[in-house]
Amino acid sequence: MTDNRTIKAPEGMLAVWRDMYEWARKNGGDMPCPRCGRRTMTDHNAISRRVSVEICPTCGAEEAFEDFATGGCMDDVSHWWLFSGAR
Ligand SMILES: [Zn+2]
Numbered sequence: 001m002t003d004n005r006t007i008k009a010p011e012g013m014l015a016v017w018r019d020m021y022e023w024a025r026k027n028g029g030d031m032p033c034p035r036c037g038r039r040t041m042t043d044h045n046a047i048s049r050r051v052s053v054e055i056c057p058t059c060g061a062e063e064a065f066e067d068f069a070t071g072g073c074m075d076d077v078s079h080w081w082l083f084s085g086a087r
Contacts, residue, residue: 002069010011013083018053033059033072033081035080036055036058037081038056041054041056044080046061046063047068050074
């Protein structure tokens, strides 16, 4: 992406997350959705509109609705399970 709407997430944390996710997928593991924290990841996940990471289909739909409702102004990811620290 070339715009600056994707810079709010800590890239280092996302890189680690992607590695863990790939490893888990190859090894039959079960990773939670980084956005909602639920075990709702499927073989048909969505790519987040906020950061380049896979999220569950429900979250993908919610982001689409958020963008529709706000005109695409919802780029904050601090409420995501992965970034909230509430684990
Ligand atoms: Zn989710």
